Amino acid sequence: MVIELLQSLSEMQLVGELTALSLLIGGIIMVGGIIIAKIAKILFHKYYAPSLPKDTAQNISKLLYFGILIISFLGFTSSQGIDLSGIMVAGGIFAVVIGFATQSVVSNLISGLFLIVEKPAKHGDTINLPDMGITGTLLDIGTFSSKVRRFDGTVTRIPNDKFFTSNIRSLTLSIVRRADVVVGISYDSDIENAISVMKNEIFQTMPFVLQIPEPEFRIDALGDSSVNIHVFVWYPKDDWGQAQPILLTTLKRALDQAGIEIPFPQRVIWTGKD
């Protein structure tokens, strides 16, 4: 029964020498290829990906998946007796036409490849794209676009060509980072004493602040109302929340406890006499 069915399919010519049987075999090869590609991808993610860096794992996974699909497609075309050399010549012309039509798509694809090779940032890095005003965690560098999760939880998709050509500021590439704030003290206050109490409070209450390089205090400006002190502290790259947001609070507490005035803006009005 099955043999008879196959025989009838082989005799059923669709186009030229293409028979229903060869189309069926091609279909089986293609479907089999897709299934194998999916299984290979699942097995890779289950057994090998956890031991690799996330971006490397994603790239290998894509390579594996699309590699098997391409091999399946080549198997499909050869099973149909399609001569690819003819397609190559026609494809060359076709590619030029398609190339013009899909310039941005190709640009994104090529940029994606360069991003994967150059690795200006990797999965999980906190990055800042000043040209686009985007800061967040890099989730994925995909085939055509990259995804960044901003600190408000939203995810921004960035076309790879824009991502590749923009300035990328990595906030986690260095081992440590620096936080800085400006605090003003009154002109009556002893600057050395103010620095001493701020330094001591930082040491006592901010355990994530590095001792080397030690906190730095620079007189930033002799302002209209206050002597402005620029305070710089270094902290481990993953502990931004333990430094920058609480630094001003810490300094104000230190100055308050020491009775050092943080002045309001003030004006001395002089009234001239005749």
Place this chain on the structure above:
Amino acid sequence: MKTMIDNSETTFSNYGIYDLGDNLELSLPNTLIKFQRISDDAFSYFRENSEGKIIEKIIPIKSNDVKIELVPIRPLNYPARRTNYVFLKLDKEIHLGENSAASIFVHCPIEIGIFLIHGDNHESFDWVTCNPLNSRFSLYGSPDTGTLCKYAKVSLAADYDDSISYVNGVMHIVIENTLSFAQTISRIIFSMADNTLYYKDSKAIIDGIKITMKKRAAVNIAEVKTTLVDTEWTSSSTWKDEISSDHHVEMDLE
């Protein structure tokens, strides 16, 4: 810093293994630890640390054979586990002439680990530090290529019995200068991942290190190797490491 616990006239708990029973109270400087049975198969855990912070946990248990181990551990966890490297800033510099060696003991900070022992399982449960002010971070090298280290100012000790209970352990350091010029040593940076701690009552000692200052090709380096302590003191359990240190750091000579 506000201290919530009164240490006056308090006898602190020694290092060692304790039966949990129905209640267990352990006392450390500025730290109080309490275990209390709340049902047939669960305990509550309460810790008030040196900063006045309270930590509470529930511990489900499978059997009544549960013990608690209180031991000194490497000082790598406070305020957060970020590195295996330690930066010891010596309070007094050591001057070493050409082709000479020095053998010193230093007070190295420690933390205290609490382990749960039930049956064959030995689990890292919690840790405390009794001297948080001497547990900070520092950078060795540049911000992009340097090494993050735990930082502590340390003083010289007389011998292994000179450790300050619960706060530091004594470490033996041998420094050898094979160079043809003198060196002044003010800081020591090394990975503490391989250093075991040992305890007796409330005292602790730590595996030592040997530092060899030598010339390699055109560069002068300080090579650091761990040296095991030959002691009858009890070896501490190792706190579960969460940092994989796959890079090697050598001290430069400046």
